[in-house]
Amino acid sequence: MPALSTDASSTVLAEREQISESLRRLADELGRDVEPAGFERWKLAYLWQLRDFQSQLHKLFDREEEGGLTAELLRLAPHRANRIRQVEAEHRKIDVLVGQLVTGVKRMDGAADVRIARLRDQLQDLAAVIRTHEAAECALMQDVYYEDFGVGD
Numbered sequence: 001m002p003a004l005s006t007d008a009s010s011t012v013l014a015e016r017e018q019i020s021e022s023l024r025r026l027a028d029e030l031g032r033d034v035e036p037a038g039f040e041r042w043k044l045a046y047l048w049q050l051r052d053f054q055s056q057l058h059k060l061f062d063r064e065e066e067g068g069l070t071a072e073l074l075r076l077a078p079h080r081a082n083r084i085r086q087v088e089a090e091h092r093k094i095d096v097l098v099g100q101l102v103t104g105v106k107r108m109d110g111a112a113d114v115r116i117a118r119l120r121d122q123l124q125d126l127a128a129v130i131r132t133h134e135a136a137e138c139a140l141m142q143d144v145y146y147e148d149f150g151v152g153d
């Protein structure tokens with residue numbers, strides 16, 4: 001296996017674990033009871049938590065797309081170019097979903113806002129889309145490294 005794939009893959013795995021942890025913290029925070037008097041402070045802190053998550057995701061996508069992994073997959077398995085491009089397209093879709101969450105949080109105007117239930121649903125949907133995407137990406141990498149090249153045989 002080329003040296004790059006080992007390094008890039010293990011870093012990507014570690015970053016994915018951090019993404020899962022951030023999603024858990026975002027869900028916990030959204031489930032918390034917020035006093036009306038502390039709502040504005042909570043909203044800004046939550047928005048920043050979401051911004052940090054957005055940046056964390058962007059960095060992971062950058063690493064996957066620009067850090068050599070995509071280029072390596074395309075070089076090793078040009079016949080899988082469609083699948084490789086599809087997982088990249090999923091990054092854009094995930095980014096749109098996170099952007100919608102940011103907009104939803106900004107629109108909240110009180111601790112009792114009914115939008116909070118919708119935000120919880122959106123966050124759950126986002127977590128599911130990310131899990132499905134990561135599984136597809138893992139399957140793609142396994143197919144390229146193990147099926148196409150027989151690494152580990």
Ligand SMILES: [Fe+2]
Pocket residue numbers: 061064087091133134137
């Ligand atoms: Fe990805």
